[in-house]
Amino acid sequence: MWLLLILLQAAALPAQLCEAPGEAAAVRALSARLLGLGAEAGGGARPQDAIQHRYSRSTEVEWPETGRLALYLLGLRATCPPPEPGPQRSLVTWLKYYLEEDWAGSRRHGHPLTSYYQYSLGVLALCIHHKRVREEVIRRLLVAEQHGRFGHAGGSAADTEAVAVLAFTCLERERLVGAGLVAELRAATRGARRRMVEAQGQDGFFGNVYSTPWAMQVFIATNTCQTQPAYGRAMAALLENLDAFTTAATMAQVLPVLHGRSYLDIASMHCWEEPDTLTPIGPEPPPKMPGNKVVQLVVECHKPRCPQRRLYDQVVPVPAGASLLDVLRVAAAQGHHNFTFDTQDTPQGPFLSRVLGLEAQQQKRSYWQLLTTPNTSLQMGE
Numbered sequence: 001m002w003l004l005l006i007l008l009q010a011a012a013l014p015a016q017l018c019e020a021p022g023e024a025a026a027v028r029a030l031s032a033r034l035l036g037l038g039a040e041a042g043g044g045a046r047p048q049d050a051i052q053h054r055y056s057r058s059t060e061v062e063w064p065e066t067g068r069l070a071l072y073l074l075g076l077r078a079t080c081p082p083p084e085p086g087p088q089r090s091l092v093t094w095l096k097y098y099l100e101e102d103w104a105g106s107r108r109h110g111h112p113l114t115s116y117y118q119y120s121l122g123v124l125a126l127c128i129h130h131k132r133v134r135e136e137v138i139r140r141l142l143v144a145e146q147h148g149r150f151g152h153a154g155g156s157a158a159d160t161e162a163v164a165v166l167a168f169t170c171l172e173r174e175r176l177v178g179a180g181l182v183a184e185l186r187a188a189t190r191g192a193r194r195r196m197v198e199a200q201g202q203d204g205f206f207g208n209v210y211s212t213p214w215a216m217q218v219f220i221a222t223n224t225c226q227t228q229p230a231y232g233r234a235m236a237a238l239l240e241n242l243d244a245f246t247t248a249a250t251m252a253q254v255l256p257v258l259h260g261r262s263y264l265d266i267a268s269m270h271c272w273e274e275p276d277t278l279t280p281i282g283p284e285p286p287p288k289m290p291g292n293k294v295v296q297l298v299v300e301c302h303k304p305r306c307p308q309r310r311l312y313d314q315v316v317p318v319p320a321g322a323s324l325l326d327v328l329r330v331a332a333a334q335g336h337h338n339f340t341f342d343t344q345d346t347p348q349g350p351f352l353s354r355v356l357g358l359e360a361q362q363q364k365r366s367y368w369q370l371l372t373t374p375n376t377s378l379q380m381g382e
Ligand code: B12
Pocket: 066, 067, 068, 069, 071, 114, 115, 117, 118, 152, 153, 155, 159, 160, 207, 208, 209, 210, 211, 214, 247, 249, 250, 253, 346, 347, 348, 349, 350, 351, 352, 353, 362, 365, 367, 368, 369, 370, 371, 377, 378, 379, 380, 381
C-alpha cells in the first residue's frame, strides 16, 4: 500500500517536461489497477499505523529494513503529510540507523546486509528528506558503482545502478555533499547514463521491461529525457508492454515515469487537494488457454549445501496456460514424489522461499533462482 502513495499525487507536481506521448487512457487504467490492488491489500489497519507501531515497539534491530522503510518514507512524503515534527521524523532517524547498519555490514562482508538496491533507496529517501548522510556512507555506494558490484548472482544490475544514480543526482541537486564529491557523483552519473544508452536492447529496454522505468527516471532526473533518443525508444517500448506491470511494486515503479516524473520530484512537490476521480479496477483473471502441456520440473542445489546436486526431476502435466506457480502446486499435489515448496508474499508477488525443505537464506545470500532450459533466468514465475 505504501508503494501506491507516491503515484496518486503525480498529478499535483509542477510543470512536466518528459510526459509520455499519448496513451493517457492506458496510463489511467494502470493507475486504477494499482488502486484496485491497494484496496485489496489495504484490509484493516492503516499502513502508517502499522509502520509506526513496528518502529515504536523495540530498539533492537534484528535485520535492517532499509529498502522498505525508504520506500515507505518516499510514499509518505508524496502524500504531503503535516509539516514536521510528525511521524516521519522518528522514521527518518530509523532509516539513518539502518543505513549505518548496512554500511557497517558492507565493511565486514563486502556488501550491505540488505543489498545495494536497498542501500541506494535509503540514501535516496534520506536525501529527499534533506537529511545529510556521512560522506563515507555515500562513498561506499560510489565505489560499488565504479567497480560494478551491483549484480546479484545471475541477475542484472540495471535496477540497482539506476536507483544508485538517482540517489547521486539527488545529493547533488539538494546540495547535501561537498564540491569534491559532487564532481565524482556527477562523473559517475554521466558514465552510468552513457552505459545505459550503449546497452539499450533492440527491444528498446534498458535491462528488461521492469528495470527500464528505473533507468528512465535517471534521464528524467538529469533533464536529459528530451535530448536523448534512447529515452524516447524506451518510452515507446514501455507503452507497448504495460500489460507486464501486474504487481503493486512494478506498477509503482512505472507510473511516475509515465507521468514524466522521477522520485526526485517528491522533494519539491506542491501539495493541494486533487479531485478523487479514479475508480479502482480489480485484478483480472488470466485468460484461459485450451489444452494441456507437460513441464519437466528439475530442482538443483549446489555444494556445499547439498552433496547431491539434482534433488528432483519429474514431468508435471498441467493446463496449457499454467504459470510456474501452478506447476509447483500440481507437483506438490501429486504427492507421491514428495515435492514441497513455500512462498512468501511480497509486493512483487509470491517469492519462492523454500523447496523440498531447503530454505532460501537472505542473510547468507542464497535463494532459489528460476531458470528455463538451458540457462535463461525467468523474469517472473506467475
Ligand atoms: C535484490 C533483488 C533480488 C534478490 C533479493 C534478495 C536480496 N538479497 O535482496 C534476489 C537475487 C534473491 C532476487 C531474486 C529474484 N528476482 Co529479483 N530483484 C531484486 C531487486 C534488484 C531489488 C528488490 C528489492 O530489494 N526491493 C526493495 C525491497 C524493500 O522491497 P521488497 O518487496 O521487500 O523486496 C523483496 C522482494 O522484491 C523479493 N524479490 C526480489 N526479486 C523478486 C522477484 C519476484 C518475482 C518476487 C515475487 C519477489 C522478489 O526480494 C526482495 C528483498 O527481500 C528487484 C528490482 C526491482 N526493480 O524491484 C529485482 C526484481 C524484483 N527481481 C526480479 C526477478 C525476475 C527475480 C527472480 C524471479 C529471478 C530468477 N529468474 O530467479 C528471482 C526470484 C526467484 C524466487 N525465489 O522467487 C524482477 C521481478 C520482475 C517481475 N516479474 O515483477 C525484478 C523487478 C528485476 C527485473 N528488473 O527483472 N531478486
